[in-house]
Amino acid sequence: MGPAPILTRAPASLPAQNKPFEMVPAMQFEAQINRKITVPYGDEPAEAKVPDRVIFDGAMEDVKPLKSFDRALMDAICGPTGCQPLDSLLSAGNRVLILIEDNTRNTPVDRILPVLIDYLYGCGIDAQHIEILTAPGTHRIMTNSEVMEKVGQRIFAEIKITQHDFSDTSSLADLGDVWVGNCRIPVCINKKALEADFIIGLGNIVPHCDAGFSGGAKIVQPGICGYATTAATHAAAALLDEIPLGAVENPCRMGMERVAAKIGLGFIINTVMNHKNEVIAVVAGDFIAAHRKGAEIARAAFGVRIPEPADIVIVSSYPADIDYWQAEKGIISAYFAVKKSGIIIFVSPCPEGLAHNHPKFRQWLSLSYRQCFERIEACAVDDETADLVSADLAICNSRVREKATILAVSHGLAQTDMQILGYRPFSTLQDAVDVALSSIPSATIGILPRGGDCLPIVS
Secondary structure, eight states, X not given: XXXXXXXXXXXXXXXXXXXXXXXXXXXXXHTTEEEEEEEOOTTSOEEEEEEXXXXXXXXXXXOXXXXXXXXXXXXXXXXXXXXXXXXXXXXXXXXXXXXXXXXXXXXXXHHHHHHHHHHHHHTTOOGGXXXXXXXXXXXXXXXXXXXXXXXXXXXXXXXXXEEOOTTOGGGEEEEEEEEETTEEEEEEEEHHHHHOSEEEEEEEOOEETTTEESSGGGGTTTTTBOHHHHHHHHHHHXXXXXXXXXXXXXXXXXXXXXHHHHHTEEEEEEEEEOTTSOEEEEEEESTTHHHHHHHHHXXXXXXXXXXXXXXXXXXXXXXXXXXXXXXXXXXHHHHTTEEEEEEEEEEOOOTTOSOSSOTTHHHHHTXXXXXHHHHHHHSOTTOTTTOHHXXXXXXXXXXXXXXXXXXXXXXXXOHHHHHHHTOEEOSSHHHHHHHHHHHSTTOOEEEETTTTXXXXXXX
């Protein structure tokens, strides 16, 4: 496996809170501002002028897209990794359940499903024996128009589609526990997984702050699981010494894979895209072996070489910017690229605000790293009142804000959201840049225009 993001940090000895900004006259750095930068921000990019002291610009490998997506998809299905071709795993009349991600992910589901459905028809499985189950984890349920956009009009009209709702306990079955070391993971799964004869999971593989990389078994956990299962795997990630971005062999990923094995995930189809959102690879087959193959491709495609951490890191959370719950991925990428006591300028529109379905998120965000850690350790994973899923995201935020000062440009986050996050709000990127430079006039600068899915690798 390639290197995970590297940055020295002693979790038992937390950095002190950052000192207030010490403003200096603008004339000391104005003459040095001679480079224009842009980063994604919703429909319009955010722009600013900075000194020509940019030591990394977040450039990713320019990997060419597939010449024929459909051919690559069929080749992967017929020649999978780690298992037999899909047709040899199915029998005519099997009830097939297909798991798909929600609208917070950009997996080209609408391109995969027509090819896959026609393939299943050729295996003797008719439309009445195929069902699609959305796998949003603890995200909000999609609207009908969002579902149609996700799957395409033909599939929307042709195949039964159901949405998983983690809060609907009547739709869940208790399958007991699995273990990762000393971590107990109670398995609460959507009953439709138990009613199916064969389960196929679709997904896309990018670096991920809890699972190392997205894709693979993640479509099952947290995709179609209940609260306790998701809380347990997130707690496993939260209590690690370091954020496991890009580290695929970690307790959170292991827990996901043991849950997927428990319910019998039979086959995955995962895409890997480049930074232009073009598909560069399709992997299929065993949910571990095929996923690892795809993760190595994603590591090369999304890796960003960092010669050294910068004093100021400007990060857009694109393409994870629908709300802060997704956009925090950008903050975590910046964490690996900024110097201790440096400044992060976080740029993300967050049109849907802070988060959905997590009322305790604000309470967890108000805590320090130490407080989060101790409370997570003391919580039972099946205590739904604790909301350990929120705790995982909150502890990541506390790690970052106790390492660096965070300035934020986000018209979707309210003033109260900024206060609870511990961020200083700004109307424009230029305003935030000017204040950051007034604090560190001779700062080195790093830019991560795609912080939502990049993998910073410090040399």
